Amino acid sequence: MKLIELHIYGYGRLEDYVIESLDNFEVFYGENEAGKSTIMSFIHSILFGFPARQSSEIRYEPKNTPKYGGKIKAFFPDRGIAVIERVKGKAAGDVTVSLEDGTIGGEELLRDLLKRMDKSIFQGIYSFNVHGLQNIHGMKGEDLGRYLFSAGTIGTDKLFNTESYLLKEMEQRFKPGGRRPLLNEKLKELKEVQASLKNAEQQNAQYSQWVHEKEALEIKIASLESEIGLKEQKLLKLREYKRNEKLVIEAASLERKIEEINHTFFPEDGLSRLEKLNEQIKQTQARVLALKEKQQHYQDALENNKPDLELLAMDTEIDARIENLPLYDQLKQEKRLLESKLEEITEETSLLNDQLHADFDEERIQEINTSIFIKDEAEKLQLSQQRLSDKKLQLEEEFEEEKRTLAELEANADQVKRQLLDDDRRIQLMSELDLLENRERIQTEWQHVTDQIKEVKAREATDKKRMIKQQKKARQQSFLLGGIFLIVLIWGIVNGTWLLAGVGAAGLIFLVVGLLQSADGTEQDHSAESQVLSKLIEREKSLKEAMNSQPGGNLFSTKSLLAKDEEARLLETELNIKIGQQQQRFDKVVQQFEAWEADNASLKQKKGELLKQLGLSKNEGAIKLLDAYHLLEKQKAYFRERKRTRENLRAVTESLAEMEDSLKVLALRFLQNGNLPPMEAAGLLKRALREAMEQQAKYRELASKLSELGEELAGLEKEELVLRKEKMGLFVQAESDDEDEFRLKAKNAELLKGWKARQEDINHQLFASGIGDKDREEILTGISLEEQIEGNTLKLDACKRDLTKQFDSIADVKHKMKMIEEGGVYSELLHKYHQLQHEFAEDAKEWGRYAVARDLLSRTIGRYKDERMPKMLAKAESFLYVLTDGSYRKIIPQPFGSGFLIERKDHVLFEANELSQATAEQVYVSIRLALAAVHHDRYPFPIIIDDSFVNFDHNRTARIIQLLREMSKENQILIFTCHRHLLDHFSDKEIVHLGEKSKNAV
The missing domain is CATH 3.40.50.300 (P-loop containing nucleotide triphosphate hydrolases)
Incomplete structure (x- = not known):
């Protein structure tokens, strides 16, 4: 579109x-x-x-x-x-x-x-604005990649928003390893209640037995209720059989009667069709006789009306000559007008020659080229001249504007240059900045070492106190163990139990060795701490000396001076760039001036060449090209008009002579007088022709009527033959030899029709009562219906009595269960467990809906990535290559989920959030344009x-x-x-x- x-x-x-x-x-x-x-x-x-x-x-x-x-x-x-x-x-x-x-x-x-x-899809693919780029600025992390993927899928962020919404809704309901989501909390509570319920069940063994007994009784009750229902339905069916028994018997009787006479075929409405055919045959025979009499009458009248065929053969020529009579007077008037017009055109051509300061005649004026191309050239030259004048004024304004802007930028650049530090001063300040920053670093490190020394000393004091306590406690334990081992040793020696004496001696030896090793370890730990502390003190001393050797000065003021100088240098660079750009604009205006002068010279040359083509000299005064062209075109038209007028005058004169000669010939042939005036001869010829045509029309009318009568007579004879064949066809269909036999079969067919109507009425009543063919056979051939009804009634009463006994038994079991349930714990836990199960199932269904939606969305994204995205990405990569001047070459979909990887020309891959804002915008624009381009074949919007x-x-x-x-x-x-x-x-x-x-x- x-x-x-x-x-x-x-x-x-x-x-x-x-x-x-x-x-x-x-x-x-x-x-x-x-x-x-x-x-x-x-x-x-x-x-x-x-x-x-x-x-x-x-x-x-x-x-x-x-x-x-x-x-x-x-x-x-x-x-x-x-x-x-x-x-x-x-x-x-x-x-x-x-x-x-x-x-x-x-x-x-x-x-x-x-x-x-759809409107939203059109806006998403073919219509986009700065808001898409603004969305990129506000996104962080993987959200940017998912947003770009959404833009490449449907042109908007709807896919991204939908995916985020579904994930958020799922996590609000359930999160693996989570505690606060609703399903996590309910699952934990459900497990706790289930554990409590199992404990309660173990305390109610008798209750479980009654539960099983109750379930068995409920199954038996359901079986009895089902059996009672079936027997009640059977009893109702038997009673319905009894109510319709007479209709079934009547239907069987009618079926036998129909079978007896239904072996022959009789046509539908055969008798009425026979009567109608007989009546039609009689009417047709009467009409045939009347038409034959009328045909003879028209034949006689036709012989008495024959027209003059020779005069009628010339009717076209005579009518043409008569119809041209008004043209005869008109041609005489036209001849006078043409002679007058010829004089006026001659005067106009002379006047136009005076205006053009030329002397054109018919031959010379035809040599002048006044084609549409010359007119177009004249219009273009005149418009170009006007455009060049306007362009000159515009260029003068732009020249002054660009010149003023360039001067302002140069003045600003000079002012900024005066604010810059000289190179020596800048180098000095940068050197001071390095020394001051080093001093600050040394001071920070000195403070850190000082804090470490304090921490080591504090730790030493703490460890010393702890060691004293441990040594005191160890000595107490050692004395206790030593006393025990000494008692065992003495006891063994006194009693001669050398095994106990050996155990006591070995214990004393091990105890002494352990005390010695513990003392060595303590001394080693103390020595290590002392070495660390000495190293820190030496480092503190060296840092303090280095800090005292640093020069003085203000770090903030030095940084401020260098920052201001850097800002001024950036401003100077920016102004120099702008001056360069402005100089280019200024040079562009100067070049446009030069181009204007070349165009003006070319225009003058083209104007001279065009005047030469028009047969005019350059010194024809201030006449405009287009006006000169129109005058020449008008002069050319006048010469052509004069030529046409002369030719028309000659043609009119010849036509007048031809009309007079033709009328004289016709009058001499049919009126036997060739000297009549044209008007009188035409009137007499017209009257004679009208009389001959009236006679011819009457002749044709009679012939036409006679032909129509013949056709109608033949049609009636054919109609009579068809009616007789149709009558015989009825006999053949009914397999009858004559009309009497046909009428007898018609009477039997009427009886059969009545029986079938009654049979259909009975079948309808039985169908409404739900009685089918099998039911009819059962009624006609089965056991007596009264006996079946009585037997089913007895069986139904027995089932109802058994059901009453089962209801009494289950009521007793329920009462015993209720006695336990009223104890409280088990019933409350059971109710709470079922309630929690129901609530958890409902919440899980809600979570499942979002999970299914997210899964469907993921599958759709995967299908799009496999089927449609490659074509779009190929186009987007070509666009991105152009927009980034070859810096980035490929856009690769993430292997899982949504998002893109962008490949730089050195084959390094970047995620969308790792790109600069400007590059991310270029990726977005490339994807949006590619999305529109790949849809162009199907939707050319x-x-x-x-x-x-x-x-x-x-x-x-x-x-x-x-x-x-x-x-x-x-x-x-x-x-x-x-x-x-x-x-x-x-x-x-x-x-x-x-x-x-x-x-x-x-």
């Missing part, structure tokens, strides 16, 4: 606003509040309907006019040019679509033209862009605009902007200045 023209009747602040002749690449420029957003919304509204009143979108209803809406003229490749008009009506407006083949339709035709495209490149620098802006120009060869590109500096990249014919009435006016 290509938009050709927009006509806004009333939409927002725009009223009766027209934009015509839209090309494939258009830029809509206007200041704030000029109507850019209004026009974009207008395009969406005409194509897809006005926004609903409760919608968040603005409806842009006009305040000063009752007209709301407008129309769009667009070209569709498969349907041609269409005019889409939408005005105020129902919520979305009333739409009318007119095609160039004359087809007119409404919403359905518009949906067909738009290939069922225009791409609408609203200020999406304002954050790009000059080079990136130039590259994106060049890319859009390439895309405009296939897609129509519409760009809306309020930034004037972007207009330098476009030609005047590509820019629509909003505020004008039409593009052509701009």
Whole structure:
């Protein structure tokens, strides 16, 4: 689809606003509040309907006019040019679509033209603005990659938002290893109640036995109730059989009667058809006799009316001569007018020669080239002359403006340069900064070493106190153990138990060795701590000496001076860049002046050449080229008109002579008088021809009637034959030899019809009672219905008595169970357990819905990545290569989930959040443009862009605009902007200045 023209009747602040002749690449420029957003919304509204009143979108209803809406003229490749008009009506407006083949339709035709495209999908793929880039600025981490993936899928962040929403809802309900989500809490509570319930069940063994007994009784009761129901249904069925027994017997009797006489076929309504055929045959025979008499009467009249065929053969020529009589007088008048006109044209040609200061005749004027190409050249030269004059004024204004701007930038650069530090002073300050920063580092390290010394000393004091306590406790334990071992040794020696004596001696030896080792370990630990402390003290001393040797000075003031100098140097660099750019603009204006002078000289040369082609000299005064062309064209037309007038005069004279001669010949042949005046001869010929034609018409009428009678007579004879054949066909169908036998069979057929009607009525009654063919056989051939009803009644009563006994038994069991349940613990736990189970199942279903939705979304994303995304990414990679000037080459989908990896030219991969903001914006723009490009074959819609490149620098802006120009060869590109500096990249014919009435006016 290509938009050709927009006509806004009333939409927002725009009223009766027209934009015509839209090309494939258009830029809509206007200041704030000029109507850019209004026009974009207008395009969406005409194509897809006005926004609903409760919608968040603005409806842009006009305040000063009752007209709301407008129309769009667009070209569709498969349907041609269409005019889409939408005005105020129902919520979305009333739409009318007119095609160039004359087809007119409404919403359905518009949906067909738009290939069922949805408004949100259209805005997501083909219409985007700066808000997409602003979303990139506010995202961190993997969210940026998922957002870019969503933009590459459906053009908006809906996929990203949907995925985040589903994950958030799932985690609010259940999270593996979580505690606070609802399902985690309920699962924990359910396990606790289940454990308590099992404990309660172990204390109620008798209760479990009664539960089993109750379940067995419930099963037996259900079985008895089912059996009672079946027997009651059987009893009802038998009673229904008894009620319809007479109808079944009657139906069987009718079936036997029908079988007896239903072996022959008799045609439907055969008797009435026979009577009708007999009547038709009689009527046809009477009409045949009447037509034969009428045919003889017309034959006689035809012989008495024969016309003059020779005169009638000349009727065309006579009518032509008579009809030309008014032309005869007209030709005489025309001859006089042509002679007068010839004199006027001669005078006009003489006057035009005087105005052109030339002497053109018929031969010379035809040599002058006044083709449409010469006219177009004259118009172009005249317009070029006017354009060059306007261009000169514009260039003079731009020259002064660029010159003033360049002078201001140079003055600012000189002022900033005076604020810079000289190189020696800057080197001195940087050296001082290094020394001061070193001093600060040494002071920090000294403070840290001092803190470590204090910590080691504190730890030594603490360890010393702890060791004293441990040694005291160890001595006490050693004395105790030593006393025990000594007692064992003495006891063994006294009693002669040498084994006990050996154990006591060995214990004393081990105890002494342990005390000695413990003392050595303590001394070693103390020695290690002392070495660490001495090293720290030496480091503290060396740092203090280094700190005292550092020079004095203020670190903050030094940094401040260097920062100000650095800021001034950056400003100077920026101003130098701007001066370079401004110098280029200034040189560009000077070059345009030079180009203007060359164009002006070329224009003068072309003007002289064109005057020479028109047969005029350069010194013809101040006459304009286009005026001279029109005068020459007019002179040429006068000479052609004079030639045509002479030829017409000669033709009129010849026609008058030819008309007079032809009338004389006809009068001599049919009126025997060749000297009559033309008017009198024509009247007599006309009267004779009229009489002959009346006689011929009467003859033809009689012949036609006679032919019609013959055809009607033949038709009646055929009709009679057909009726007789149809009558014989009825006899054949009924297998009858004559009419009497046919009538007898008709009587039997009537009886059969009555029996079948009664049989159908009985079958309908039996069907309504639910009695089928098997039921009929059972009624006719089975046991007596009274006996069956009595037997089933007895069995049903026995089942009901058994059911009453079972109800008594289960009531007793339930009473015993209730006695235990009223004890409290088990019943309450059981009720709580079932309630928690139900609540957990309901919450799990809710979680499952979100889980299934997220799984379906993941599968859809995976299918898109495998089937459709490769084509889109190939296009996006080519766009990104152009936008980044070859710095980034590939866009690779993440192997799991959504998101992208971006490959730099040195084959290093980056996640989306690792890119700079500017590069992330370029990736976003590449994906959005590629999404529109790959959908173009199926949905060839225009791409609408609203200020999406304002954050790009000059080079990136130039590259994106060049890319859009390439895309405009296939897609129509519409760009809306309020930034004037972007207009330098476009030609005047590509820019629509909003505020004008039409593009052509701009």
